[in-house]
Amino acid sequence: MAYDQELSFIYFGPTKIIYGIGSSREVESEMSGLGCRRAVVITDEGILKAGLLDTVKDALGKKCVGVFSDVPQDTGMEVVNAGADYARKQEADVIISVGGGSVIDTAKGICILLTEGGVLEDFEGIQLLTRPQTPHIVIPTTAGTGSEVTWVAVILDKRKGQKILIVEYFNVPRIAILDPKMTEKMPKRLTASTGMDAMSHAIEALHAIPHEPISDGLALHALRLLHRYLPVCVENGSDLVARGQVQIAATMAGWAFGNAMVGMVHAMAHSIGAVARVPHGIANGILLPHCMLFNLDEAFESYAMVAEAFGVREKGSDERNAAKEAIRALKDFTRKIGHPQRLSEMGVQESDLEKAAELSMSDGAIVNNPRAITDASGVLDVFKMAF
Numbered sequence: 001m002a003y004d005q006e007l008s009f010i011y012f013g014p015t016k017i018i019y020g021i022g023s024s025r026e027v028e029s030e031m032s033g034l035g036c037r038r039a040v041v042i043t044d045e046g047i048l049k050a051g052l053l054d055t056v057k058d059a060l061g062k063k064c065v066g067v068f069s070d071v072p073q074d075t076g077m078e079v080v081n082a083g084a085d086y087a088r089k090q091e092a093d094v095i096i097s098v099g100g101g102s103v104i105d106t107a108k109g110i111c112i113l114l115t116e117g118g119v120l121e122d123f124e125g126i127q128l129l130t131r132p133q134t135p136h137i138v139i140p141t142t143a144g145t146g147s148e149v150t151w152v153a154v155i156l157d158k159r160k161g162q163k164i165l166i167v168e169y170f171n172v173p174r175i176a177i178l179d180p181k182m183t184e185k186m187p188k189r190l191t192a193s194t195g196m197d198a199m200s201h202a203i204e205a206l207h208a209i210p211h212e213p214i215s216d217g218l219a220l221h222a223l224r225l226l227h228r229y230l231p232v233c234v235e236n237g238s239d240l241v242a243r244g245q246v247q248i249a250a251t252m253a254g255w256a257f258g259n260a261m262v263g264m265v266h267a268m269a270h271s272i273g274a275v276a277r278v279p280h281g282i283a284n285g286i287l288l289p290h291c292m293l294f295n296l297d298e299a300f301e302s303y304a305m306v307a308e309a310f311g312v313r314e315k316g317s318d319e320r321n322a323a324k325e326a327i328r329a330l331k332d333f334t335r336k337i338g339h340p341q342r343l344s345e346m347g348v349q350e351s352d353l354e355k356a357a358e359l360s361m362s363d364g365a366i367v368n369n370p371r372a373i374t375d376a377s378g379v380l381d382v383f384k385m386a387f
Helices: 023-033 045-050 053-063 077-089 101-116 188-207 213-235 240-260 264-276 280-294 296-310 319-336 352-360 364-368 376-386
Strands: 016-019 039-042 064-068 094-099 136-140 152-157 162-167 175-178
Touching: 016 023, 016 240, 023 053, 023 094, 023 136, 023 175, 039 053, 039 077, 039 101, 053 064, 053 094, 064 077, 077 101, 077 152, 094 101, 101 136, 101 152, 101 162, 162 264, 162 364, 175 240, 188 213, 188 240, 188 264, 188 280, 188 296, 188 319, 213 240, 213 296, 213 319, 264 280, 264 352, 264 364, 264 376, 280 296, 280 319, 280 376, 296 319, 352 376
Parallel strands: 016 175, 039 064, 039 094, 094 136, 136 175
Antiparallel strands: 152 162
């Protein structure tokens, strides 16, 4: 891909990565390395029931001073505020999140409130912080969100009926521990949907307006790994080699979109999630090929690279035809892994689409879409195609 000769960018990726089977046992030594002594763990009830917290708590010993597990599928402002109150009472000096995107984003919000005080509603916006926040160690139990290395938190504001983006460089997690064992028990559908979340991060990072060579490289290798190993994980969740490769891909895609940003796929997924409670990864996976088709004229060079990463670009084909092959291959891939194909499968009503389209226009992600979107009609058309 050609880049503008005037290209300039900042790449930011400060999170320390620790990878390996059983690496979650390293959490106490990493916490000590940060100079911290009192940890509150943020998780959810599903993680507790699955027994995934046992290893972490055993490793922390007396340094674990509390567990906050009241985190729903789509975390909200009130959840973060309650979690911060709890952690403050335990005098926590580090937050450890063990879970998926909702748990990690909850922990990010808690870290802000432990340092700054107040309630999360006070920090809605972009780059409002002026100093590092409470240290945060992430142990993901899904492989898709990339939230372990990003400075974005997506939080539902029930007052507005909308998911809010909180974007803060000073709140990126300090350490991410990628332990394939922690993802081993994910059911097939969750494996597929979180993997498609990572896929959407990588593809949107390639076509978003601020994309640059470093983010492109991360996104492309993430796509290669996902295309090869995600079907293996769906078929055999006990294959820890494949699980690990998908974890790595999700983190790489997280770094890619954290720097290059995302576009209309995420704006629409946030909005249909707020309106109809469609899980974020599933919404992304359903919407992605339709948004690629919408963006084709402006992003065919990027999608040609997707075709190459998938190994479907025919010899001698031009970039536009290769881009179309990428979209077809992506649709085939989602069917192969058993991913839902239509929003209607997820309980979305046709009457939900117009409201979701309007909400998408106020989502910060949409401004980085390669095709300019000036009104909700184009978004509504894509929702209808995906319905």
